[in-house]
Amino acid sequence: xxxxxxxxxxxxxxxxxxxxxxxxxxxxxxxxxxxxxxxxxxxxxxxxxxxxxxxxxxxxxxxxxxxxxxxxxxxxxxxxxxxxxxxxxxxxxxxxxxxxxxxxxxxxxxxxxxxxxxxxxxxxxxxxxxxxxxxxxxxxxxxxxxxxxxxxxxxxxxxxxxxxxxxxxxxxxxxxxxxxxxxxxxxxxxxxxxxxxxxxxxxxxxxxxxxxxxxxxxxxxxxxxxxxxxxxxxxxxxxxxxxxxxxxxxxxxxxxxxxxxxxxxxxxxxxxxxxxxxxxxxxxxxxxxxxxxxxxxxxxxxxxxxxxxxxxxxxxxxxxxxxxxxxxxxxxxxxxxxxxxxxxxxxxxxxxxxxxxxxxxxxxxxxxxxxxxxxxxxxxxxxxxxxxxxxxxxxxxxxxxxxxxxx
Amino acid sequence: xxxxxxxxxxxxxxxxxxxxxxxxxxxxxxxxxxxxxxxxxxxxxxxxxxxxxxxxxxxxxxxxxxxxxxxxxxxxxxxxxxxxxxxxxxxxxxxxxxxxxxxxxxxxxxxxxxxxxxxxxxxxxxxxxxxxxxxxxxxxxxxxxxxxxxxxxxxxxxxxxxxxxxxxxxxxxxxxxxxxxxxxxxxxxxxxxxxxxxxxxxxxxxxxxxxxxxxxxxxxxxxxxxxxxxxxxxxxxxxxxxxxxxxxxxxxxxxxxxxxxxxxxxxxxxxxxxxxxxxxxxxxxxxxxxxxxxxxxxxxxxxxxxxxxxxxxxxxxxxxxxxxxxxxxxxxxxxxxxxxxxxxxxxxxxxxxxxxxxxxxxxxxxxxxxxxxxxxxxxxxxxxxxxxxxxxxxxxxxxxxxxxxxx
Numbered sequence: 020x021x022x023x024x025x026x027x028x029x030x031x032x033x034x035x036x037x038x039x040x041x042x043x044x045x046x047x048x049x050x051x052x053x054x055x056x057x058x059x060x061x062x063x064x065x066x067x068x069x070x071x072x073x074x075x076x077x078x079x080x081x082x083x084x085x086x087x088x089x090x091x092x093x094x095x096x097x098x099x100x101x102x103x104x105x106x107x108x109x110x111x112x113x114x115x116x117x118x119x120x121x122x123x124x125x126x127x128x129x130x131x132x133x134x135x136x137x138x139x140x141x142x143x144x145x146x147x148x149x150x151x152x153x154x155x156x157x158x159x160x161x162x163x164x165x166x167x168x169x170x171x172x173x174x175x176x177x178x179x180x181x182x183x184x185x186x187x188x189x190x191x192x193x194x195x196x197x198x199x200x201x202x203x204x205x206x207x208x209x210x211x212x213x214x215x216x217x218x219x220x221x222x223x224x225x226x227x228x229x230x231x232x233x234x235x236x237x238x239x240x241x242x243x244x245x246x247x248x249x250x251x252x253x254x255x256x257x258x259x260x261x262x263x264x265x266x267x268x269x270x271x272x273x274x275x276x277x278x279x280x281x282x283x284x285x286x287x288x289x290x291x292x293x294x295x296x297x298x299x300x301x302x303x304x305x306x307x308x309x310x311x312x313x314x315x316x317x318x319x320x321x322x323x324x325x326x327x328x329x330x331x332x333x334x335x336x337x338x339x340x341x342x343x344x345x346x347x348x349x350x351x352x353x354x355x356x357x358x359x360x361x362x363x364x365x366x367x368x369x370x371x372x373x374x375x376x377x378x379x380x381x382x383x384x385x386x387x388x389x390x391x392x393x394x395x396x397x398x399x400x401x402x403x404x405x406x407x408x409x410x411x412x413x414x415x416x417x418x419x420x421x422x423x424x425x426x
Numbered sequence: 427x428x429x430x431x432x433x434x435x436x437x438x439x440x441x442x443x444x445x446x447x448x449x450x451x452x453x454x455x456x457x458x459x460x461x462x463x464x465x466x467x468x469x470x471x472x473x474x475x476x477x478x479x480x481x482x483x484x485x486x487x488x489x490x491x492x493x494x495x496x497x498x499x500x501x502x503x504x505x506x507x508x509x510x511x512x513x514x515x516x517x518x519x520x521x522x523x524x525x526x527x528x529x530x531x532x533x534x535x536x537x538x539x540x541x542x543x544x545x546x547x548x549x550x551x552x553x554x555x556x557x558x559x560x561x562x563x564x565x566x567x568x569x570x571x572x573x574x575x576x577x578x579x580x581x582x583x584x585x586x587x588x589x590x591x592x593x594x595x596x597x598x599x600x601x602x603x604x605x606x607x608x609x610x611x612x613x614x615x616x617x618x619x620x621x622x623x624x625x626x627x628x629x630x631x632x633x634x635x636x637x638x639x640x641x642x643x644x645x646x647x648x649x650x651x652x653x654x655x656x657x658x659x660x661x662x663x664x665x666x667x668x669x670x671x672x673x674x675x676x677x678x679x680x681x682x683x684x685x686x687x688x689x690x691x692x693x694x695x696x697x698x699x700x701x702x703x704x705x706x707x708x709x710x711x712x713x714x715x716x717x718x719x720x721x722x723x724x725x726x727x728x729x730x731x732x733x734x735x736x737x738x739x740x741x742x743x744x745x746x747x748x749x750x751x752x753x754x755x756x757x758x759x760x761x762x763x764x765x766x767x768x769x770x771x772x773x774x775x776x777x778x779x780x781x782x783x784x785x786x787x788x789x790x791x792x793x794x795x796x797x798x799x800x801x802x803x804x805x806x807x808x809x810x811x812x813x814x815x816x817x818x819x820x821x822x823x824x825x826x827x828x829x830x831x832x833x
Binding site: 038041042072075078079080083086087088090091093094097098100101102105108109115116118120121165167 | 445448449479482483485486487490491493494495497498500501504505507508509511512513515516522523525527528572573574
């Protein structure tokens, strides 16, 4: 076969959820191979396997050893690669599967969230030279001491991006169960459109603000090494979304997408003496308890007392409340309020950098629709507002329309 | 803890079939540890996991690559070791799990039936020194090229025996769902008794003649290196059966056990010219097709034509029939008869070596019960008869009684 270059393809859990889907993936791999491309295929665990294994582990030990958890969870991807290899063989194409350990994905020792240190690509290159499709278990690696590690949620994306970088692949395709990245969640705004191209920075903002198509860390790595990504559907052949360094836009697009996150809660510590060091104390305790704090707002104090509000993941509510209440007692502050009835609506777009008045326009849209903004946070290329949960969907739709995404 | 020595314990699939049983195994391990023993624990895949994975593979490819099959099946034991480690941790005892590859069980490249070449015990010894319980995935190894291999059905027994030998363990306990080795199958003869001690040779005969408690290869290895085995129940604390080199018997036991195998079929090639080379030709073809032939009988020829009968595993019937029919045509022999309505009943005992007339006694018992013997085969310590299937159970019961095992 004429060698047209190397493609890394990554298939998520929903793409290999059952026998039929594995066969579909095999067909797509074989089609790409027959077009003359060499392939490295990264696969996640079948369907909900990972969650099922976690449930099983928790029945045995509610606080399982992270090393043993990695030993357990890494089996999910190992099953996938073996089955996919068999499905590809069935179609008459040579293929060979590898675990992360076999292929030399060396990580640090941070079990359940390990970072890749280096990848030894000799084995992959040798098999590619033999014209074999190389299938690599996603989500996993191995320490120098031969302990199996996993790379955290969505880690298969990272495996694919890192392999694409190390192998100098011509493209890295991320197959998923949606057509690509959308201007917003189509379940909320049916007029949402697939984005043809988006920058790494925009995608990073979208990922961290609630769009769950790709793991944020893998986008960071792709950005760092300029690995072009193509997010597309494993159920259709249409083009998806290219994630690249810079996007030449035909028109002057200011906002690329709208995201919504309903998984946060707000905690307010009232009646705090407005003196230096108080906020530090609170957030130091939260950090020690591994509570990730997102937005922080401290009201301008008219008296000598002030309120501090911050948002956290809902799953950290109990822990964060307890810590905040303890700090409140220690510093003789007022009451601690917990509000789970909030949503975060964000607009994202590199165009904001060169346009003034985007924030003002966003706030104006909210006001025109009588939506009160409780907190605001901004970055270079995004603006987020915390609002009452009941206004979430209407806010997304209005912003989508007013920023010209519904056209 | 005072060091009382090293115990290797092996738990089969039924012993770890669900969360409760895994917890029971953990308790037993912890009890042994608390008595002062160091432990290496070998575990099989949970319940029917291996069969389920085989079924899944066959849905994708009816003729799956053996390398990929090993990649797939080895996940079963990996899940078990991780879960068992978590269960032991829960009881406050340190434990660490390893795959066959991690622990350095090096095999040849015969996927699905690999042979152990060597075991690097450094890692295990290092962890034992740290007072940890070491848990090793059974049934699996790794080639020098880092490909995962499996050791064939019942391979976890082999892992345990090989580790016991390499580590110089003081005992090797094989935990299963029965109380030990019985004089015969208790489902056929309720008077069957647990055997307290049996020699490697007897156990080998019993294993190959139909008793399915332990893998024959692992008994061979245990015999070769004189590793004493203790087959016992994981559901009770009573003593099981010791498998050892020589058994001092209080009484003069001639027959130790009766086995029954209903999984064979008989093929007869009729009207063969009684000339040298004919039988060779037939059995060479069968061997090339990997059909394992068991008993062979060639009738003494009164004319110049003879019949050749042989037994095979039922699963090889189609293949063996086809080959035999082809040979029949080639040598212009008569018809080929297939008989699946047979059973093999065997008596096993080292005592036979020093006793005459055991065979005669067996044939006499059969005759007295009007059971026609179709084929006979003998070894140093066993005698087997092929009879009609309908007489199987009565033959077992009569032999059990007449050889004094029902007392």
